Amino acid sequence: MGGPPSTGQAAKRDPEERSHEEKRRNVALEVLLALWSFPRGPLVEIGMVASLAFSTLVWALRPPYRGRLLIAAMEFVGVQSIFIVGLTGTFTGMVFGLQLVYSLRQFGAENTVGGVVALALSRELAPVFTGLMVTSRAGSSMATELGTMRVTDQIDALATMAVNPVQYLVVPRVIAGILTVPALCMLFNVVGMFGAYVVSVYLLSLDPGVFVARMSWQADGADIMQGLVKSAVFGGTIALVACRQGFYASGGAAGVGQATTRAVVQSSVAILVLNYFITSLMTSL
Amino acid sequence: MPADTRQAASTKGASGQGSPGPDVPVIECRGLVKAYGDSTILRGIDLRIERGLTHVIVGGSGAGKTVLLRQLIALERPTSGAVLVDGQDITNLGDVALNQLRRKFGMVFQGAALFDSMSVMDNVAFPLREHTRLSAKEIRRRVLEKLEILGLTGADKKFPAELSGGMRKRVGVARALMLEPAILIYDEPTTGLDPVSSRNVDDIILEMRDRFGITSVVITHDMATLFRVAERASMLYKGRIVLTGTPSELLDSSNDVVRHFLRASGVRPEALQELASE
Numbered sequence: 001m002g003g004p005p006s007t008g009q010a011a012k013r014d015p016e017e018r019s020h021e022e023k024r025r026n027v028a029l030e031v032l033l034a035l036w037s038f039p040r041g042p043l044v045e046i047g048m049v050a051s052l053a054f055s056t057l058v059w060a061l062r063p064p065y066r067g068r069l070l071i072a073a074m075e076f077v078g079v080q081s082i083f084i085v086g087l088t089g090t091f092t093g094m095v096f097g098l099q100l101v102y103s104l105r106q107f108g109a110e111n112t113v114g115g116v117v118a119l120a121l122s123r124e125l126a127p128v129f130t131g132l133m134v135t136s137r138a139g140s141s142m143a144t145e146l147g148t149m150r151v152t153d154q155i156d157a158l159a160t161m162a163v164n165p166v167q168y169l170v171v172p173r174v175i176a177g178i179l180t181v182p183a184l185c186m187l188f189n190v191v192g193m194f195g196a197y198v199v200s201v202y203l204l205s206l207d208p209g210v211f212v213a214r215m216s217w218q219a220d221g222a223d224i225m226q227g228l229v230k231s232a233v234f235g236g237t238i239a240l241v242a243c244r245q246g247f248y249a250s251g252g253a254a255g256v257g258q259a260t261t262r263a264v265v266q267s268s269v270a271i272l273v274l275n276y277f278i279t280s281l282m283t284s285l
Numbered sequence: 286m287p288a289d290t291r292q293a294a295s296t297k298g299a300s301g302q303g304s305p306g307p308d309v310p311v312i313e314c315r316g317l318v319k320a321y322g323d324s325t326i327l328r329g330i331d332l333r334i335e336r337g338l339t340h341v342i343v344g345g346s347g348a349g350k351t352v353l354l355r356q357l358i359a360l361e362r363p364t365s366g367a368v369l370v371d372g373q374d375i376t377n378l379g380d381v382a383l384n385q386l387r388r389k390f391g392m393v394f395q396g397a398a399l400f401d402s403m404s405v406m407d408n409v410a411f412p413l414r415e416h417t418r419l420s421a422k423e424i425r426r427r428v429l430e431k432l433e434i435l436g437l438t439g440a441d442k443k444f445p446a447e448l449s450g451g452m453r454k455r456v457g458v459a460r461a462l463m464l465e466p467a468i469l470i471y472d473e474p475t476t477g478l479d480p481v482s483s484r485n486v487d488d489i490i491l492e493m494r495d496r497f498g499i500t501s502v503v504i505t506h507d508m509a510t511l512f513r514v515a516e517r518a519s520m521l522y523k524g525r526i527v528l529t530g531t532p533s534e535l536l537d538s539s540n541d542v543v544r545h546f547l548r549a550s551g552v553r554p555e556a557l558q559e560l561a562s563e
Contacts, residue, residue, distance in 0.1 A: 062381075149400075152396060152398060152401075153394045153395070153396060154398050154399075154401075156355075156360055156394070156398065157392070157394060157399075157400075159360060159387065160358055160360070160391075160392040161387070161412045161415065161460075161464075162384045162385070162387040162388045162412075162416065162464075163384075163415050164380060
């Protein structure tokens, strides 16, 4: 009684303790794995897009240079987006002008509307909205097209015919994105300002001279340049994300649909996140 | 272009190591292993594809046929082992060297893999436009010539969606032939075709060999195709080659896997023998 346990009891307890120890370890491992699974997915995606960006850069520098494909991609991304970007820009400028005139009139500051609209459009609204519109129109289409080509072996067919698929399919689209989205952003700026001017001056009786003077006084070339730099980055990102999703799609029609959805969601999120970091970087310069 | 000229030009252009000897197999796999994560598909493939012959690789679904094919043409890199083309190890070639190497190959995909945004003319002309400086007129002439050989006269303006399965396969063959490759690889060429169309595709495979002296590798699970076109055949089962030999040797084999596959194919041995002797 009260003495040390017999050898038999110790032998019986040891496996039990080991079993508890193992269970505790397994639970800890599962918790760690579950925690890791949250950043793992986005990190893998970012890694794959970065890898594709590197391949794109390498293959963009190697001949042959396919001017026709680039022009076709610019027509698709840029020219075919003019209407939707123009429409979005006009109504964004109109509603922004409307809200600002009503809000600032309460403080007698409605004369600053032209300047505020110009600043907001050129720095933030034009690049972000243009990026989002190009994502929904051209990015989704790119992902679907490349995804369909992947699941029907057309991308492999390119490779077997000694044509590098990244050079043939991705390079023209990414360059087209970088070149045409800034042009669309400028279009957004122009029609957005026009929309705000029409609402402020013709509907809400703001002085046109003051509107234009404030606009040119508060917003300068640096503001417009900031928007253009952003939109070039967005254009490249949209094309890269869409191409990455399409290029590695699998699982037939359903897989292509999922790839398209992921392309739109990831591009949109990337635009908003990148917008903050580029703004932060450029305002600190 | 005569077959021997084509072979020499192709070899020189692709490997840059001069012509291989006649005893060197066109393609050789040594201990080829391919795994995706925990799943091992190819478990040590040793295979020799001899020059000028039609070699059929047969096996059931999930045996690893398509995965093996993707290693042969370097669409994927093996987990271990090596693939040699004309004696050159292609396992670790860079992108540019791989592009050079692939000009030796023509590939006919299971679903033809035609570019659906292009007409038949543009599909077939694609390799010439990419890799040669021929005039548009000469390219057109060559495309029409190939289409005529393959019984596709008048189809040049059509789009892939307007073609039947058999026609798409033939357009795929025409496109694969445009750079006059030394090796033609067919992935399940008769899958999804009716018996008559299957027979036509088999005839095309034979004609490519007889007319252009091309080495053909045919991946299939169709025993009729095997016995019609093969000069050598390999049976792939669960990632391993269980038998390589002539079609007759395959038919006479006592290997359980081969016998089971032959029985399950539903074709009588006498009928297969007839096909082999044709």
